[in-house]
Amino acid sequence: MNIGQASEASGVSAKMIRYYEEIGLIAPPARTGNNYRVYATDQVHVLRFIKRARSLGFSLEETETLLKLWQDKSRTSAAVKDVAPTHINDLERRIAEMQGMVKTLKTLAHCCGGDHRPDCPILDDLAGDGTVSGENQPHIHRA
Amino acid sequence: MNIGQASEASGVSAKMIRYYEEIGLIAPPARTGNNYRVYATDQVHVLRFIKRARSLGFSLEETETLLKLWQDKSRTSAAVKDVAPTHINDLERRIAEMQGMVKTLKTLAHCCGGDHRPDCPILDDLAGDGTVSGENQPHIHRA
DNA sequence: CTTGACCTTCCCATGATGGGAAGGCCTACA
């Protein structure tokens, strides 16, 4: 199976497959005489595993941990379970941050008349000291 | 006021102030004879405006729009109000995505015994076809 | 034999931010 077919079968772009190989996330595959990468079904499973972990919001680093645990036959499920809460906490923190932003924005948009007066509470708030209701803590990682 | 003081007063790092200048988000300030940037109070207000917009999750591009509206004396508040809902929708979509991830992870972590058996529903789910309850749509921007 | 669809490597871009080097300037203190 060439990289294009592996990409098709796994849903991971060829570009990303090569990148994952480059950073050592996946093993370098065999090559044909013409230097083409050849993938077996096993490798496609690995790629799908990676894709799914990414879709659940795990970083590539976290994904690598999960992948090793998956491939380590002597793994314990406890070790895996430890990874989830950390990630859940991280997600919930970011969700709360964003909900704060939404609340502030809704408040401001609601107050903003939407007419042609040049006074706008949204801009006034952005310019001001930031004590409008619905305030959220900064410390954004630009979610 | 030097860049360090402007940074202190606005909460924007000197590095970022220079960057904002470089990309044209803020105007190049005056320079002293020794080539130091000099900022007036007005510029600090602009920096604080930017900082607050960023803390509400607006991208620099969106922030530029808001900034122009703020500085445009003939602006209408309607024009500003139009910017908020788009951003709110975007935020809410990302929140929903992340909540889906959390739900899936919680379900999986709950099922996972946490003992020493090598069977773990989290890994099994990651490896599988992804039809576990709490499923969310991919299309992640790695929130 | 040509055409087009693959594959290869290599470089560059994104967005927002930080790190750090190399060098200039200024102030305080001995």
Added chain:
DNA sequence: TGTAGGCCTTCCCATCATGGGAAGGTCAAG
């Protein structure tokens, strides 16, 4: 006057995950 240190300047590099695209090799169908 010398020096130490704390600012400032520009310039380059790194992050994270991904995509774009160029230049060139290979292969299969017509």
